[in-house]
Amino acid sequence: MQGTGGSRRDTVIVHGNASGTPTPDGSGTYGTAGSATVAVEADDFQARNLTVSNDFDEKAHRDVSAQAVALRTAADKVLLDSVIITGDQDTLELDGAARARPGRVYMTNSYVVGTVDFVFGSATAVIDRSVITLKKRWDGTSAGCVTAPSTPAGRKGFLIVNSTFNGDVAPGSFALGRPWHAGGDASLDPQTTVRDSTLGSGIRPAPWSDMGGFSWKDDRFAEYANTGPGAGTPSGDRPHLSDARASGQEVGDWLGDWPPVTS
Template identity: 50%
Template sequence: MRRSRRLLAAAVAALTTTLLALTPLGGAQVAHAATLFSDDFSGGDLAGWSRSGGTWSVVSDDSPALQQARDGTDARLFAGDASWADQAVQARVKPLTLPGNGLVALLARASGATSYYRLAVLPGDQVRLEAVRSGRVTPLGTVSHPVTVGSWHTLRIEVAGTVVRGWVDGVPVGTGTGTLTATGRIGVQTAYATARFDDVVVTRGDTAPTSAPPTPTATPTVASPSPTASPTDTAPPSSPPPTSPTPTPTGTAPGDGSSVVAPDGSGDFTSVQAAVDAVPTGNTRRHTITIEPGTYREVVSVPADKPYVSFVGSTGDARDVVIVYDNASGTPKPGGGTYGTSGSATVTVDGNDFTARHLTFANDFDEAAHDYSAEQAVAVLTRADRLVFDDVRFLGNQDTLYHNSASVDAVGRAYFRDCYVEGDVDFVFGRGTGVFDRCEIRSLDRGSTSNNGYVTAPSTMIGNPYGLLFTGCTLTTDSAAAQSVHLGRPWHPSGNVDAIGQAVFRDSVLGAHVKDSPWSDMSGFSWRDARFFEYRNSGPGSTVTTDRPQLTDAQASTYTPQRYLAGTDGWNPVP
């Protein structure tokens, strides 16, 4: 029989008060409550788990086990309830691949896809306890412990109030004081690594132990040395320390107005646009619109006179909240004419200091069902400045993400962190300045053996040194043929000779679908006159040829996220 899944809230509450028991623990006495969640994956599926990246499945090991099989990406899987407070999380972990920039981890009290406590197995026999907030890592403790790839190890995190403790194979990793939110789910994670997980158990613990937890049921496969659980200021390879000052918060407005959108009427509004319409014109305070799970089929516009607006998916899983529509450039308008590329957008952002987290923007225009002369179909159009998209999915085909600015003389900056963007032709395009940090950029298959499209089509104005930067990203495909996708081509809107596209792909993993000669001409303009560069990419699609301009080390130091986004006001949203 499969171990029981998440218990009903009422049962948990009752058991928490009636089943507390003191358990001997190496001389210490620790209070433990009923099991909140357990999974040994014997059911063969991922029921009860929600995915954020990666390729997850249940496979056969010494027993059924959870596997994440995609390397070169940051993959997380979450379970449990966002209301969980004090908790003890334990799991068996088997790293399958663990490269120099990789990690395999157990997560506790996750308040979102990028904020949680983490116990991470790192290369070089290092295990580290960390607090991660919006991707920024604070080490809480570390221990040198033999970690064998291909062998099982037991990880355990206990969080009680602000006290966080971790163990690996019964050896203390460290103890720290955390300042993350007081409640959250649990999870597992790999970054640029592959691994298996099994026997995940979550219990409610009202008192954190003062010594090692009970001996794991799975005997460690290696001996454990004496711990040295002292704090360290060194961040793991997958989360490098910031190279600039602490981030400036998006928007400087004090206070926080809020509203809730829910399709069942349980919130303040049933549509996202209605919530935007209710934000005061000329507002000087941030207004957070929390969006409950559902598919919202509507066109949404955030006007220029409504800055400081935030869209936040309530569950922390970007797949749970979808804002979608299906207009294309050639779609007839009710009053005559067609929508055009800009008018096709499902969501248009003209208000400065907009943020979006944990949701999906999509345009599901069906190309096969229509025969329009213009089939560009935009999911999101941005024409504002200082925008942050965190754990957001952008879904479409041609022209998915139109990152623009308010005018040819204006700079529109946006930071895309841990996002997913998919499409085929020119699916990241425009004159905006955009940084894509640790994102998955997925090219869809158009059925060609030689040309399945173009990732970018920047139209950066010649006076702007910074266009599109992809750093630490992974370029993937669903099934496009090898050597069939271009990195980009230069877009000159209306033949504007001053639109000299700028794009850099650096420190990223490029799949085999990327061409050896990845840049292409467009509308009579040569790509060689554009500002296209690469730097230190890896993967089968990263072969350096004479048609692939590379930055020097000195040049690369000026093409960083902070440089792209600083502008004249020093804006820095980068963790």
């Protein structure tokens, strides 16, 4: 799927369903996954040079569950190159192809914009050389979280590398991630690693958060060699990988035998 314009902003796929939006037949609501503007369930999918947006208006529909997905992937070997994925809560859902096999995603030269848990799911995913933009909520407040991985045990989760975290939000107001044990599943082992990236001032000094009664300290959250005003020194609330461990958390370790070909 490739935009034909000179800019990724010239081709925009947009819709505005949220989790709590009623379905036309009156049978219920869309749910989080069903709210997606674009849903990908085919292996070897590629998207280039376009924007996928969910423009659900949280302010106008405050009585509706506001999770509103722009792009959902549930497939293996998904390449997102030079795209913009934008929304508010739950913008980019990256899921595995099936419980029995992983779903690998490689995003590069791209932008992701959101407020709460706006990169989430069970996929083995790399966000490389991209910009993650932190966004204020509809009421002007700054309080959010970037990632909410729900990684199965024994698999790799989210790796964000060579990227920039920015946004016009209050200093120290956003977490880098929190563990999503979907359905209260204690067997999951959520993972986010953020490395070799520039962290803006919006990132919290203690950048990881608990979720749903599960402590981030019981899962896999770490940084390595980040810089910028939102970066910090290692501590009990801010674990950093050793050089030896970081050598095993590179892009190639995530993608395995799949070398995505970018433009």
